[in-house]
Amino acid sequence: MHSDNDTPVQTRVQGRVGWITLHRPRQLNALNDAVMDALGAALKAFDADDAIGAIAITGSAKAFAAGADIDAMADWSYMDVVQRDFITRNWETIRQVRKPVLAAVAGYAMGGGCELALACDIVVAAESARFALPEIKLAMLPGAGGTQRLPRAIGKAKAMDMCLSARMLDAQEADRYGLVSRVVPDAELLERTQALAAQIADYSLPALMAVKASVNRAWEGSLTEGIAFERQALYARFASVDAHEGMHAFLEKRPPGFTHR
Ligand code: CAA
Numbered sequence: 001m002h003s004d005n006d007t008p009v010q011t012r013v014q015g016r017v018g019w020i021t022l023h024r025p026r027q028l029n030a031l032n033d034a035v036m037d038a039l040g041a042a043l044k045a046f047d048a049d050d051a052i053g054a055i056a057i058t059g060s061a062k063a064f065a066a067g068a069d070i071d072a073m074a075d076w077s078y079m080d081v082v083q084r085d086f087i088t089r090n091w092e093t094i095r096q097v098r099k100p101v102l103a104a105v106a107g108y109a110m111g112g113g114c115e116l117a118l119a120c121d122i123v124v125a126a127e128s129a130r131f132a133l134p135e136i137k138l139a140m141l142p143g144a145g146g147t148q149r150l151p152r153a154i155g156k157a158k159a160m161d162m163c164l165s166a167r168m169l170d171a172q173e174a175d176r177y178g179l180v181s182r183v184v185p186d187a188e189l190l191e192r193t194q195a196l197a198a199q200i201a202d203y204s205l206p207a208l209m210a211v212k213a214s215v216n217r218a219w220e221g222s223l224t225e226g227i228a229f230e231r232q233a234l235y236a237r238f239a240s241v242d243a244h245e246g247m248h249a250f251l252e253k254r255p256p257g258f259t260h261r
Contacts, residue, residue, distance in 0.1 A: 007023075007034075007038040007042075008022070008023055008024050008032075008034050008035045008038050009021060009022055009023055009035065009038040009039050009042055010023050011042050011045075011046075013051070013052065014194055014198075015194075015198050015201070016051065016052055016053040016054065016198065016201035016202070016261070017052070017053070017054050017055070017056055017194060017197040017198055017201055018042075018045075018046035018049065018052040018054075018055045018056070019055075019056050019057075019058065019194075020039060020042045020043070020046070020055065020056070020057045020058070021057075021058050021059070022035060022039070022057070022058070022059045022060075022064070022065055023060075025060055027066070027069065027071075028060075028062065028063035028065070028066035028107075028108060029059045029060065029063050029064065029065040029066060029113065030065065030066050030067060030068070030069040030070070030071070031065050031067065031068050031069060031112045031113065031116065032068075032069035032072045033072070033084075033089070033090065035069075036089075036090035036091060037090050039057070039090075039093075039094075040090045040093035040094070043055060043093055043094060043097050043101070044093060044096075044097075046097075046099070047096075047097045047098060047099050052099065052201070053099065053100075053200065053201025053202065053203075053205055053208070053261055054099060054100045054101075054102065054197040054198075054200045054201040054208075055097065055099055055100070055101045055102070055197075056101075056102045056103075056104055056193050056194070056197050057101065057102070057103050057104070057116070057120060058103070058104040058105075058106075058189075058190065058193070059105070059106065059107065059113070060106070060107065061106050061107060061128070061186065062106075062107040062108065063106075063107045063108040063109075063110075063113065064103070064105040064106065064107060064108065064109040064113050064116070064117065064129070065108075065109065065110070065112060065113030065116055066108050066110045066111070066113055067110045067111025067112040067113050067114075067134075067135075068111055068112040068143075068144065070138065086143075087143055087144050091119075091144050091145070094116075094119045094120075095119070098209045098212065098213070099205070099208065099209070099212075100121050100122065100197075100200050100201075100208055100212060101119075101120045101121050101122075102120060102121065102122045102123075102124060102193055102196065102197050102200075103116070103117045103120035103122070103123045103124065104124050104126075104189050104190060104193035105117055105123060105124065105125045105126065105129045105131075105180070105189075106125075106126035106128050106129055106186055106189055107126075107128055107129065107130065108130050108132075109129060109130065109131045109132075110130075110131075110132050110133075110134055110168075111132070111133060111134060111135055111142065111146075112142075112144045114131045114132060114133055114142075114146065114150075115133070115142060115144040115145050115146040115149065116144070117131070117179075117180075118145060118146065118149040118150060118153060118179070119144075119145055119149065121212060121215075122181045122182075122196070123179065123180040123181050123182075124180070124181060124182050124183075124184060124189065124192060124193045124196065125171040125174060125175065125180040125182070125183050125184070126171065126183070126184060126185070126186040126189040127171050127172075127183060127184075127185055127186055128171070128186050129170070129171040129174065129180070129183075130168050130169070130170060130171075131162075131168065131169045131174045131179055131180075132162065132166060132167065132168040132169065133146045133150065133162050133163050133166070134166035134168075135163075135166075136163065136164060136165070136166050137166050141163075142163060146163070147159075147163060150162060150163065150179075152219055153177075153178055153179050154177040154178050154179050155177075155178075158177050171183045182196075201261070202258075202261065203258070203261075204240070204242035204243070204246065204258045204259075204260050204261065205260050205261055206240060206242065206260050207237065207240065207242060207243065207246075210233045210236065210237065211233075213229075213233065214226070214229060214230045214233045217229040217230065218230075240260075241259050241260075242256075242258045242259055242260050245257060245258060245259070246258070
């Protein structure tokens with residue numbers, strides 16, 4: 001296990017799981033460029049590390065993240081955001097990660113914090129988790145994918161309600177609507193996310209990447225295009241030693257010994 005406390009994110013490795021903890025406690029992990037750059041660098045490093053099979057992002061007990069940094073943005077002009085390539089500059093990194101990314105969310109996931117959770121592949125929510133896109137209160141809009149990912153996740157009616165009224169969802173509502181994957185007691189959030197991430201990291205990595213890319217096709221594109229993509233991904237599984245091993249292990253009633261982890 002190693003750690004790095006010099007950046008606004010802390011990283012550690014537990015088994016085959018790479019953990020990234022957002023660490024700007026006094027600002028409730030508000031996502032400024034320094035946090036997003038560090039998060040992007042940590043994601044890239046874990047994605048490139050053969051010893052890592054899954055990545056988990058978390059915050060503090062009070063806040064996963066309270067959104068983009070309002071203090072930093074308050075006086076930006078139109079030209080400021082264009083020139084600094086706001087959002088594109090560092091939020092796109094998470095889309096480039098090919099390994100599974102889990103969010104372990106306790107407390108506030110507001111604005112960009114909610115959008116960060118939506119950009120992860122699996123969201124494990126503690127009972128204390130609260131999700132909102134309150135940008136309308138600032139006369140802003142959710143600009144890190146929120147207006148696009150939220151309706152895909154929970155449907156137009158609920159997404160419009162959240163975006164237009166700033167409605168905050170508790171963990172049970174978020175679970176019911178499909179914004180999160182699972183809800184767990186706060187005291188078990190990290191342990192349960194670790195167990196889930198470790199389970200996933202134990203599967204064949206090329207298969208995980210193919211599944212993730214295929215599900216994202218369904219999320220991002222048309223059904224026709226997605227089905228065609230999925231078909232090719234399925235055919236490619238038959239070129240994989242792990243897929244043959246997995247199927248034979250099932251038939252032989254034994255655990256699989258995957259080559260590519
Ligand atoms: N940016 C900058 N600072 C923030 C912040 C943010 N998004 N959220 C909280 N903080 C700071 C507060 O200013 C405060 O700092 P000081 O102690 O120096 O005053 C500190 O964090 C603690 O916050 P609060 O005192 O407000 O804590 P609370 O428990 O009373 O309330 C909260 C918690 C409900 C999350 C509240 O902080 C809040 O509403 N935060 C803003 C949420 C928000 O509007 N997010 C959307 C941002 S815009 C965005 O994300 C755009 C985009 O898509 C790109």
